[in-house]
Amino acid sequence: MAGSSAAGVLMGISVGGGLTLASRRKAGTSARRLAFVGALSAAVTFPAELLVVAPATGVGPVEMVVTVLAWPVMTVVAARHSTDIAGLTRAHPWLWTAGPSARRPRRRQPSQP
Template sequence: MRVGLLMAGVPGGLWAIFAFGVALALLARGSTQAALIALRDGGILLVGSSAAGAVMGVVIGGGLALVSRRAVGSRAWVPALVGGLLAAVVFPAEIVAVALGTDFGPLEIVVTVLAWPVMTVVAAVRSADIEGRTRRQAWLWTGLARRRQQPSPP
């Protein structure tokens, strides 16, 4: 789930921060109606990107869990390939969230589309951590999972 939230949070979160900043600037200038519209757009971006990230995380994690059960003795590139393919398939959910939150702004959509291959590579590289084969990335694991892995003191 954390990788999905990262994948959605980078483009969507940046646009949401920008929308909230615009809302504050408009409010300071006295344009209450325009500030409320910008605040609404920021909320749509925040909620939509969070929902898209949750869906992406569940799909990628579930797909990798299914693959890891079938391909226990497989090579390391198989989970990376599956993680990348799943990420590439589900990332358009974030593009839709950004499009809805920015009133189909072409610049915002193009920048989010440009983030698509980058986020696909991130999911592919982190796929071994996502499925639990390695635990090199501490931010992917909760404190309880890290404590279980560490040996207990004598």
């Protein structure tokens, strides 16, 4: 369990760092480019999970197959949510980055009588 947690932290740092660098490098970063960077960094760091699962399960065939099948799933999830991870989404208000668009004044609701 500790090994998988460490592998997850490694993957999170890798994906988050790669997306941060990609989004800061070019002002007009497209969602497709961020998705590619997220998928690539997740696909490259996922073998760390294989290195943890293999000795922990005694290289059990079922466990290894399940872990290998999780690889494309994790790659697609990282690609799909790359704009969320980079903080460039407007779909989730709690992930908004500070900036001119975040400082818009709120519209006031009419008061109830």
